[in-house]
Amino acid sequence: MTTLNTARMAAGRREADAFTSEVIRSAMVAISSEMKTNLMRTAYNTVIYEAEDFTVGIFDEHGNTVSIGLGLPMFIRGLSDAVKAKLNHWGREDIHPGDILLTNDPAVMGSHLNHMIFTLPVFNEGELLAFVSSMAHWQDIGGQLGGATRDLFTEGLQVPFVKIFKRGVQDAELTDMIRANIRIPERMMGDMRAQIAAIRTGDHRVSDVLQRYGNELFRSSLAILYEQSEATARQAVSEIPDGVYQAESFMDDDGVVVGRRIPIRVEVTVRGDDMTIDLSGCSPQVAGYFNSGPTAGRSAAEVAFKFLTSPTLLPINEGSFRPLKIVLPPGRIVSATKPAAVRMWMTVPMTVVDTIFKALATACPKRVIAGHHADLALVHVYGIDPVTGHSTIFREPGMSGLSGGGWGALADRDGQSATVCLNDGDTHNTPVEAAEAKTPFVILRRALRRDSGGPGRFRGGLGVVQETRMLVPGRLESRVERTQCAPWGLAGGGDGAPNRVAVVRCDGQKERDRGTGKIPLTDLEVEEGYTIETGGGGGFGSPFEREPASVLSDVLAGYVSLEAAEQEYGVVLHSGEQSLEVDAEATAARRKEERVGA
Numbered sequence: 001m002t003t004l005n006t007a008r009m010a011a012g013r014r015e016a017d018a019f020t021s022e023v024i025r026s027a028m029v030a031i032s033s034e035m036k037t038n039l040m041r042t043a044y045n046t047v048i049y050e051a052e053d054f055t056v057g058i059f060d061e062h063g064n065t066v067s068i069g070l071g072l073p074m075f076i077r078g079l080s081d082a083v084k085a086k087l088n089h090w091g092r093e094d095i096h097p098g099d100i101l102l103t104n105d106p107a108v109m110g111s112h113l114n115h116m117i118f119t120l121p122v123f124n125e126g127e128l129l130a131f132v133s134s135m136a137h138w139q140d141i142g143g144q145l146g147g148a149t150r151d152l153f154t155e156g157l158q159v160p161f162v163k164i165f166k167r168g169v170q171d172a173e174l175t176d177m178i179r180a181n182i183r184i185p186e187r188m189m190g191d192m193r194a195q196i197a198a199i200r201t202g203d204h205r206v207s208d209v210l211q212r213y214g215n216e217l218f219r220s221s222l223a224i225l226y227e228q229s230e231a232t233a234r235q236a237v238s239e240i241p242d243g244v245y246q247a248e249s250f251m252d253d254d255g256v257v258v259g260r261r262i263p264i265r266v267e268v269t270v271r272g273d274d275m276t277i278d279l280s281g282c283s284p285q286v287a288g289y290f291n292s293g294p295t296a297g298r299s300a301a302e303v304a305f306k307f308l309t310s311p312t313l314l315p316i317n318e319g320s321f322r323p324l325k326i327v328l329p330p331g332r333i334v335s336a337t338k339p340a341a342v343r344m345w346m347t348v349p350m351t352v353v354d355t356i357f358k359a360l361a362t363a364c365p366k367r368v369i370a371g372h373h374a375d376l377a378l379v380h381v382y383g384i385d386p387v388t389g390h391s392t393i394f395r396e397p398g399m400s401g402l403s404g405g406g407w408g409a410l411a412d413r414d415g416q417s418a419t420v421c422l423n424d425g426d427t428h429n430t431p432v433e434a435a436e437a438k439t440p441f442v443i444l445r446r447a448l449r450r451d452s453g454g455p456g457r458f459r460g461g462l463g464v465v466q467e468t469r470m471l472v473p474g475r476l477e478s479r480v481e482r483t484q485c486a487p488w489g490l491a492g493g494g495d496g497a498p499n500r501v502a503v504v505r506c507d508g509q510k511e512r513d514r515g516t517g518k519i520p521l522t523d524l525e526v527e528e529g530y531t532i533e534t535g536g537g538g539g540f541g542s543p544f545e546r547e548p549a550s551v552l553s554d555v556l557a558g559y560v561s562l563e564a565a566e567q568e569y570g571v572v573l574h575s576g577e578q579s580l581e582v583d584a585e586a587t588a589a590r591r592k593e594e595r596v597g598a
Helices: 003-011 018-042 078-090 172-180 185-213 215-238 294-309 347-359 432-438 548-557 562-569 584-597
Strands: 054-060 065-068 100-103 115-124 127-137 162-166 243-251 262-271 274-278 324-327 379-384 391-393 441-448 464-470 474-480 500-504 510-512 517-524 529-533 573-575 580-582
Touching (some): 018 054, 018 065, 018 127, 018 215, 054 078, 054 185, 078 100, 078 115, 078 294, 127 185, 127 215, 162 172, 185 215, 215 274, 215 294, 243 347, 262 347, 274 294, 294 347, 432 441, 474 500, 474 529, 500 517, 548 580, 562 573
Parallel strands (some): 274 324
Antiparallel strands (some): 054 127, 115 127, 243 262, 262 274, 379 391, 474 517, 500 510, 500 529, 573 580
16 A cells, blocks of 8 residues: 555544654654745845854644754743734734744843844644744844843844735735845845745745645644653653752853852752743843843753753654743843843753753753863954945854854763854854955954863863954954853863853953953054954763873874973873874873872
């Protein structure tokens, strides 16, 4: 019997069998992947097609996540919350075929105004069955270019719940209003068309599935999908010892009250196959631009939970998070209320994730990672585009090349080097050549930062040094975080190097950040620029337990200096016949000395 005939017979039943539900599960993964590819290939801005600052997804008729296209992990909750909010706003009776629902409300999606969320309802036989949606970063959304924003109104255009398309017809007046409020309309409108193309692809593909299998079979297949994902997650939670686990960390400051630390405290409770993540101990919302809406706080908890329970199980869906309860009162830095500034919304949640791992390090050491650099290392440079003559942003994620940094080591392997921070998941290290082709500057150097990885039985990943010089005058502003709270080691591992940034003048003099990564608007002349040194990851386990051969390999590769090999790892190296060699006797004596001293 052919697969098609089997499907037709199954469509006559209301309950899906294992075969049909697996076919539909795989279809949802494939569809969200195709939506992602279409958006990348048609977007106008490098922040989308290079940095992948976007995500797409499929949602059921209630707004629950069916499948999220792999992209930014912190969007894991934003799209679903936005779809549910739109459904609540209009009601099923006022959502029609061909409507495209739009908003960028931080209270709904948790992030900043640059993230525009387009949602298209999917109907079959006159019944609303699903939604397809895309969230992508627009390079410009109006508002204040530089300086420390203190409320939402200075950060750009706020789009409430609107229908940019009504029954398949684009609202020209609303489109013109959006176009009039952005500095680079030709690019932003191109990105809008790319997002709409992606969700229309999703609409066509999901409609094909619905027409083949029918509405009830589709619903019952999704129910099976949720149940299977829930069972997998519950099994993983049940393997973690019951208990209450706590940890804390901090952010440098909020960019307004420079130097005042922002506390991050988490509490994780495990009872049987249920987990509760309590973020009540996180700082109240702040005056500066590092706040995020409650969706971001929930996303941070869900990212950590998914990592701990079923990191490779696809699709990411609602069932995966049923064993998780999140406690998040309003008014915290990751549950801020309007009109809090949210321009740098993404910075704090990733440290929240790091801190959740830190809390559970003793409970499930084989499932967590040490601290990572936890920052995009954003230095914004503004100026006049020499081609168009318009005021613009020269340096944006993906425009000038994200360099990445070090990730924390695991219990059984070294951390990753030069990898973009946890919040941004699939975001790529943009090639230097691509960055220079788009912007009037030159990148003199991009290299791994030696000795930045935290020492340990398994070493933390290395950060990156990037030196940039201007070809035209501009103004620089730095919003770099985690320059004080170094990426911590676990189980006796050492800390990684923190992030650092400096302005570089024509004479080569470096103006350091004075204890913080926040640099206010600073004029740059031609041939002046800046240097970013991203942090490394924390180490895992005692560095005196690292294999001497691994330390030698790190030294030969330029990851670890000779001095650090001896001081941090207790490994003594000497020149051999062809290269460096481990001095086994001296190393044993040095490590014995360290153990006695400890």
